[in-house]
Amino acid sequence: MNQTAVRSITIVGGGSSGWMTALYLNKLYNHQQSQVAIRLIESKDVGILGVGEATVHSIRFFFAAMGLDEAELLRETNATLKTGILFNNWMQPENGVMHQYFHPFEHQPLGNILDISTSWILRSRHLFERYDQGVSLSAALMAHNHCPKMPDSRPYEGITPYGYHLDASAMARFLRRKAVQAGVKHIEALVQEVVVEGGNIHSVMTDKGEFSSDIFIDCSGFKGLLIEPLKADNWQSFQHQLPCDKAVAMQVAYRDQQTPRSYTTATALSHGWAWEIDLTSRRGSGYVYDSRYIDKAQAEQELREHLGDDVEVLKTLHLDMKVGCRKEFWLGNCIAIGLSGGFIEPLESTGLHLINVGAKLLSTHINSRDISQATRDSYNRLMNGVYDDLKRFIVLHYCLSDRDDSQFWRNAQRSVDYCPQLSQQLQTWQHKTCEFMDLAGGYATTFTDENYRFILYGMGHYPSLHMPFDQASCDQIFDRLQSMSQRALQVSMPHERFLASIHPEKQCITGA
Incomplete structure (x- = not known):
C-alpha cells in the first residue's frame, strides 16, 4: 500500500449515520480485499432516537449500491413505501374546505411547444384540480393508496420514484449486521476522552481502551463528541429562518381496519406541524413546534387531539432539535456526519439523505492520510x-x-426575510414559471425546479402568465396524463397487497 494512503478509519457513534457511513466506506475501500481498517465505536448505553424515518427517493440508490436485498430491508425495518408527502392545513381553509396538496417524487415531462407546468397555469386548471393531480402519476396512486410497484417490478424499481418509511432503530440494527458481516469492526465502548494534538484527533479513550486512527468520523449526534473539542464557535444556527426547536414523538397502534398509507402526511397545527409515518407494525407520529409559544405538555396534548381521542399511544418521546449546521464539517482529521454535522427540521425527510451526501463526498475527498487544507x-x-x-x-x-x-404563523410568513436569494426568486416567480435554470448551480440536487413547483403551486403561488397558447394542444397533454394515470392504477399494486407479499406475518396490513 502507498505510504500516504489511509490505513484506518474510526467512526464514533452508531445509529443511521454511523452504520450508513461504515457500510459505504467499507464497500468503497474493501470491496475486493481488505485495505483500510474500519471500526465503529458505540455505547449500548446511548440509545438511538428511533422515532421513525421517512426518506427521499434517492436513498434507494444508496441501498442498492450497498448490495442490500430490498425485500429483506423492508422486512427487517418494518418498512412501507412512500410516494410523497400529503400536506394538510398549511393555508387558510377555502369555502370551509381544509387546504391540501401533495408533493410527490415524480413529475411527468409532457408537452411539445409548452411544458406541462406552463400549460397547467395557462389553462387555469387550478380552478378545478390541484397541481400535483395535473402533472404527476403519483397523485393518483396516493389517492387510491397504490404503491409504485407492479407484481413483476425489480428491486428498487417502480413505475414512479419512491422512498421508504423505516423504523430507525431497526434500520440501524440491520445496517450494523450487514456492515459487521462485510468486515467492519464493531466495538461497544463508552468514549471518555478525546485526545487532540496539533489540531488533529490522536486517539479516543474509552472504557475498553484507547483507539488511534488516521481518520475519525463523528456520528455521535448533537453531542458532537469528536468535532466539538477541535474548534470553538463552529456552529451556525438556522433559528431565524426555521424556529421550530422541539418535537414530541408518539408511536401509536393501528385502529381496527386501518392499513399503512403509501405516503407521509404533514399537517400544520397551531405552532408547527405534525407528521404521520406508517410502518407495518405501527404508526409513527410527532409534532414539530416552536417552544416560544407552547410548552411540552401543551404540544403533547395538541398532538393527542390531532390523532384522536381513541388513539392507543405506545410510546412518547420529547426531543430537542438543534437546527443549523457546522461552519466546518471537516477539521483536521475529523469529519462530522449526521446530526453531529447539522440538522434540517424533518419536514421533507432529508435526514438520511444528508448522511448519504456526507458519506459519498468522503469518497472523493479522503485521498491521503495527509489531507490538504484545500481538500477540507x-x-x-x-x-x-x-x-x-x-x-x-x-x-x-x-x-x-x-x-x-397564531403568532407562529404570522412570523412564518416573514421567515423569507432571512433568505434574500429566496425572496428574490419568489418575486421572479410571480411573473414566470420556476424552471431548471432558476436553480442551476445549486447544491441540493434532490430538490430541483420540479419540487419547487409542487410547493409553489400547491400553496397557490401561481405566476401571472400572458402568452399565446393553443388550448387544444394544452388539453391534449392533460388527456394523455389522465390516460397514463388510469394505466398506472391498473398495473400498480395496492400498497396493502405489496406489503402482504413482503410481510405475510403482519396483521395490520390486512386490517385485522
Missing part, C-alpha cells in the same frame, strides 16, 4: 451549500402560508 475547504464548501439549499427549500413551505391564526 472543498468538503466544507459543498456541505455548507447542501445545507443552505435545503434550508431555503424548507423555508419556502412556511413563508408562502397565509395563516394568521
Whole structure:
C-alpha cells in the first residue's frame, strides 16, 4: 500500500449515520480485499432516537449500491413505501374546505411547444384540480393508496420514484449486521476522552481502551463528541429562518381496519406541524413546534387531539432539535456526519439523505492520510451549500402560508426575510414559471425546479402568465396524463397487497 494512503478509519457513534457511513466506506475501500481498517465505536448505553424515518427517493440508490436485498430491508425495518408527502392545513381553509396538496417524487415531462407546468397555469386548471393531480402519476396512486410497484417490478424499481418509511432503530440494527458481516469492526465502548494534538484527533479513550486512527468520523449526534473539542464557535444556527426547536414523538397502534398509507402526511397545527409515518407494525407520529409559544405538555396534548381521542399511544418521546449546521464539517482529521454535522427540521425527510451526501463526498475527498487544507475547504464548501439549499427549500413551505391564526404563523410568513436569494426568486416567480435554470448551480440536487413547483403551486403561488397558447394542444397533454394515470392504477399494486407479499406475518396490513 502507498505510504500516504489511509490505513484506518474510526467512526464514533452508531445509529443511521454511523452504520450508513461504515457500510459505504467499507464497500468503497474493501470491496475486493481488505485495505483500510474500519471500526465503529458505540455505547449500548446511548440509545438511538428511533422515532421513525421517512426518506427521499434517492436513498434507494444508496441501498442498492450497498448490495442490500430490498425485500429483506423492508422486512427487517418494518418498512412501507412512500410516494410523497400529503400536506394538510398549511393555508387558510377555502369555502370551509381544509387546504391540501401533495408533493410527490415524480413529475411527468409532457408537452411539445409548452411544458406541462406552463400549460397547467395557462389553462387555469387550478380552478378545478390541484397541481400535483395535473402533472404527476403519483397523485393518483396516493389517492387510491397504490404503491409504485407492479407484481413483476425489480428491486428498487417502480413505475414512479419512491422512498421508504423505516423504523430507525431497526434500520440501524440491520445496517450494523450487514456492515459487521462485510468486515467492519464493531466495538461497544463508552468514549471518555478525546485526545487532540496539533489540531488533529490522536486517539479516543474509552472504557475498553484507547483507539488511534488516521481518520475519525463523528456520528455521535448533537453531542458532537469528536468535532466539538477541535474548534470553538463552529456552529451556525438556522433559528431565524426555521424556529421550530422541539418535537414530541408518539408511536401509536393501528385502529381496527386501518392499513399503512403509501405516503407521509404533514399537517400544520397551531405552532408547527405534525407528521404521520406508517410502518407495518405501527404508526409513527410527532409534532414539530416552536417552544416560544407552547410548552411540552401543551404540544403533547395538541398532538393527542390531532390523532384522536381513541388513539392507543405506545410510546412518547420529547426531543430537542438543534437546527443549523457546522461552519466546518471537516477539521483536521475529523469529519462530522449526521446530526453531529447539522440538522434540517424533518419536514421533507432529508435526514438520511444528508448522511448519504456526507458519506459519498468522503469518497472523493479522503485521498491521503495527509489531507490538504484545500481538500477540507472543498468538503466544507459543498456541505455548507447542501445545507443552505435545503434550508431555503424548507423555508419556502412556511413563508408562502397565509395563516394568521397564531403568532407562529404570522412570523412564518416573514421567515423569507432571512433568505434574500429566496425572496428574490419568489418575486421572479410571480411573473414566470420556476424552471431548471432558476436553480442551476445549486447544491441540493434532490430538490430541483420540479419540487419547487409542487410547493409553489400547491400553496397557490401561481405566476401571472400572458402568452399565446393553443388550448387544444394544452388539453391534449392533460388527456394523455389522465390516460397514463388510469394505466398506472391498473398495473400498480395496492400498497396493502405489496406489503402482504413482503410481510405475510403482519396483521395490520390486512386490517385485522
